[in-house]
Amino acid sequence: MTLYGMIFSICFFLIVSFFFSTHTVDYANETETSEKMSVPIKTASSSTDKKPKPKETESPELTAFYHKIEQTMTATAKNFNGDVGITYVDLTTGKQISVNGTKEFYSASTIKVPLAMMVADKVQAGGLKWDDQLTFNEKEDYEDGTGIIINDIQPTYSLRTLQEYNIIYSDNIAKNMLYDTFGGDVEAKKALYAHFFQKETDWDDAKLTSEDAAKILKILYEEKSTNQEYQKIYEYMKNTVFHERMDTPTTSGKVAHKIGSYAGFLHDIGILETEHPFILTVFTNGQTDAGIPFISTITDQLWTIQNNEYPK
Template structure:
């Protein structure tokens, strides 16, 4: 072999080795990875917000801001004479903060929100129609407590009417009639817990955590722009007749919420419309009506921080 032939063979071997080597760098992929590492704070899902903090970029000003939110929640929870679970979600970034976020509380009427969402899903799937008439059954449907049906019970109601009453008036009879579209209340509760929370529940003692409720509200908020029936539920929550707890003089007209009350269990779950909206879910179990004023106080505190101290871009 000539000298030129040997040089050609060596060069050819080196070129082939480079392109077929297992250690060859994919520069397109590397460039994409480097760009992702340098991206500013972006919207995260709730689950992503709870991932390893080392993997999530968070500017210093947001770290200080969220620390202030967190400290307000911790301080408030310590002041309450009873049990508290609360969760905050920044709907701009997806950041979630909780105090006793996995502690279970009797759900009370907060369960009416996912019930309404599943009724909307059934209508959209063609399993129900808003104009379907549901017949009142005293044995299965009657329940004391909140609502307007109890004051003037009619033989039947449309699904649409029951849907509105269930949220706007927190109507217990409307809730029970809607439960029956699943077969009964047992099947309804099992279905909604499996669908939204991927877990089972003791149907006669249905419990939520504040993180459960935040997850449900996050779904409602994320999907209402493309799901008109979820938007309708949101609107019902805004025009509820219960102007208390998260509905304060500060937040009036700018909160979509659903209260829940049973004995010492006093809750509220809501979406607050500051410039940078946020979810707040607060569950309490204490003495008399202490939970009502507690929820109003922490709502106003977090609203003020979110509205006035949110980091500028």
Template sequence: MTLYGMIFSICFFLIVSFFFSPHTVDYANETESSEKIRIPVKKTAASVVENTKAPEQESPEMTAFYHKVEQTMTNGAKSFNGDVGMTYVDLATGKQISVNGTTEFYSASTIKVPLAMMIADKVQSGSLKWDDQLIFNEKEDYEDGTGIIINDIQPKYSLRTLQEYSITYSDNIAKNMLYDTFGGDVEAKKALYAHFLQKETEWDDAKFTSEDAAKILKILYKEKATNPEYQTIYDYMKNTVFHERMDTPTTSGKVAHKIGSYAGFLHDIGILETEQPFILTVFTNGQTDAGIPFIASVTDQLWSVQSNDYPKK
């Protein structure tokens, strides 16, 4: 064989070995596999961009409407001789407007709403049952103030009864007995703050802002459609015996609310059932009973704005 023939044979052999060797096939499959892995990553990235896309711009009519809501709240706050924190949430759009929304107030009995929600969650998880009998402990559970248990204290009560009394009658003894299921009031408050507000508490008597309360009511409103126990809490709030503050002649029968009172701290948090429902949380700290008519007045004003000025579709 000539020298050129030998060179041609060697080259031909190398070419054939390259294309048909196992290494070539493995490399091709690895590349294909890598491309397949990258596909869902690209889809995830696109999905993230879509989820963080800026919301649609408000119409001029909605902007003007929300400005009127804000002005109503601002003017109301200026008229009150004391401290005020207010938050409004349009449940149709999620729009939130606050005046001093991050100012902290002693929570008083408004804390009974997230407590009831935590009890309902415990029942759903199976750690409690509604027919469980809780024993009254005078040292731990007795408390003066609102409620009906104080008038005829029994040795024990069902969990369901305590849940209803805590919201409907704002019963303080019922509240304390519900706290016992967490190991006491401090542990209960820590648990509900971490669960609903992603906050820690370092004080015995936890504080709320109007925005904290609005966040809790948004959860209650959103989940009550699929959570019968949250719906029951909502119904207790609608049927409360306290017909004052957000429960006015204008809103009667169309508001689910929970009042809170302690010294000059007079609050109310509620969901108002206008054609376009909205949340309103009002916290006050003023002289004597000044917060009661103030909350009623602000509620009626915002009810009127929401009912008469909300832009029609």
């Protein structure tokens, strides 16, 4: 064999050995095995991440707790001589429980809360300023009932003053002047119902359900930490002059609420500050003043359960 032949044979042998070496197969197997193992590891990790949430929100203890909340609401509602709608929302878990939660009631002054939120949104968007002066129009704005403006009507009021009076004093004239910033009460209610509920209403008989009101308060509660004006509305609700209904000796100083009253329609919607805060909205239509003690009773009952029996 010539020198060139020997060199060719050696090169050919080295090339064949490289391509058919067992190391090549081992590398392929190692990569394949690694990929296969990574799948169950990720799946197990993902499963572990998801398990604690159902345990926290669906544990037997929490299920039993919510069952007691529902039983209490149902039993108390049966004792009311008239129509009632109640909604409870646990703000720790988001759990909502209702009794006649979709039954409609004349909203009365509970509508002043979403109105105030819409005004705050409009200021934030640049459509209004808090130091804007709004002119009182007797024909459009005057209304008997609750409030302090009626005792000493001035030609103009700042938007900030009207916003405060609307909630703290449940001032009807302040409410009507705030409606004016949307083009009047009809246009304001159209905007309000479309924005918060994606629905229309009978403008002369604006209605809400207890679940509607709970939805409003949940937005207020969840956004107030990042929305200074929502926080102010919340504080106005805590400092209201109406110490009744949800503001009981038990809950005093620990409830942000807004009452509504019109004939037999007596309501209250509030956020109660227990260790695990909750929303409660109660709408009633019954005999004169019957709704007031009823709301206080259901408030104290649910407060006691939430405060003393919430699962650890």
